Amino acid sequence: MTESEGPAAVVCRGLGASRGGIPVLYDVDLVVPAGSWVSLVGPNGSGKTTLLYALAGLVEASGRLDVMGVRPRSSRRREIARTVALMPQRPVVPEGTTVRALVELGRTPHLSRFGTPTARDRTVVDEVIVRLDLEDLAYRAASALSGGELQRVVLARALAQEPRVLLLDEPTSALDIGHQQQVLDLVDDLRGDRELTVIAAMHDLTSAAQYGQRLVLLDRGRIVADGAPAEVLTVDRLREVYGARVEILERSDGPAVLPLRSTGEKA
Numbered sequence: 586m587t588e589s590e591g592p593a594a595v596v597c598r599g600l601g602a603s604r605g606g607i608p609v610l611y612d613v614d615l616v617v618p619a620g621s622w623v624s625l626v627g628p629n630g631s632g633k634t635t636l637l638y639a640l641a642g643l644v645e646a647s648g649r650l651d652v653m654g655v656r657p658r659s660s661r662r663r664e665i666a667r668t669v670a671l672m673p674q675r676p677v678v679p680e681g682t683t684v685r686a687l688v689e690l691g692r693t694p695h696l697s698r699f700g701t702p703t704a705r706d707r708t709v710v711d712e713v714i715v716r717l718d719l720e721d722l723a724y725r726a727a728s729a730l731s732g733g734e735l736q737r738v739v740l741a742r743a744l745a746q747e748p749r750v751l752l753l754d755e756p757t758s759a760l761d762i763g764h765q766q767q768v769l770d771l772v773d774d775l776r777g778d779r780e781l782t783v784i785a786a787m788h789d790l791t792s793a794a795q796y797g798q799r800l801v802l803l804d805r806g807r808i809v810a811d812g813a814p815a816e817v818l819t820v821d822r823l824r825e826v827y828g829a830r831v832e833i834l835e836r837s838d839g840p841a842v843l844p845l846r847s848t849g850e851k852a
């Protein structure tokens with residue numbers, strides 16, 4: 586995809602990043618049109634989280650990086666946080682914080698200088714809590730939630746931030762199948778309603794293909810395929826990159842990836 590295909594929300598050119606002093610992302614070129622959903626896929630350790638962190642300004646990156654006109658490493662933190670929200674894979678939850686208080690933290694970049702929430706801030710939080718089905722949990726301690734409940738709360742905090750670019754790191758890894766669909770549909774609805782741009786690291790290749798108009802496949806820190814889901818997800822490529830045995834089912838809503846058992850080891 587090129588910059589000529591509509592206004593770009595995210596532009597990376599020759600992006601590189603290191604973790605713990607070791608290079609883990611190399612020469613990443615990525616242009617994401619505003620209002621689109623790009624699913625980032627790739628094996629464990631291929632650099633998906635690091636790329637999301639670079640886009641959120643949370644790790645040092647070399648090369649050119651622009652997110653809706655914001656430079657993630659050099660712009661003011663408040664400006665970045667009004668533009669980009671990251672739903673992390675492993676959220677840190679302060680002990681004793683209620684679900685509602687955690688969601689309210691999403692409003693921080695929008696608060697006035699005195700830090701007092703306005704009626705609008707409270708309305709945004711109320712709406713997000715309802716949309717993510719969290720009313721019954723609102724006054725529970727966030728640290729005492731199940732993994733899936735907490736994942737919905739952390740998404741709620743990111744949505745309360747009202748970002749223009751939403752970065753999701755394995756957003757449904759702890760969710761049951763019903764909540765997976767509910768959460769991905771909700772994010773996709775917001776994308777349509779508000780021209781939200783979504784970049785989501787996902788291990789479930791079928792969901793990644795159903796929701797992403799485009800798949801970006803990372804392997805050992807480099808983009809090795811970038812295109813429509815049916816172009817990226819091929820049996821040979823998944824064998825080569827993941828060492829996986831799969832069948833690809835062609836469906837009207839995109840390719841579905843069916844893992845295959847190895848044959849022969851059991852009678």
Ligand SMILES: Nc1ncnc2c1ncn2[C@@H]1O[C@H](COP(=O)(O)OP(=O)(O)OP(=O)(O)O)[C@@H](O)[C@H]1O
Pocket residue numbers: 604605609627628629630631632633634635636786
């Ligand atoms: N804080 C860190 N310090 C040192 N190395 C790190 C750190 N975080 C990540 N790495 C390394 O950077 C590489 C890329 O990790 P990253 O988390 O970006 O991969 P990923 O594709 O998101 O993996 P997964 O699918 O397992 O979540 C890995 O080799 C990982 O061990």
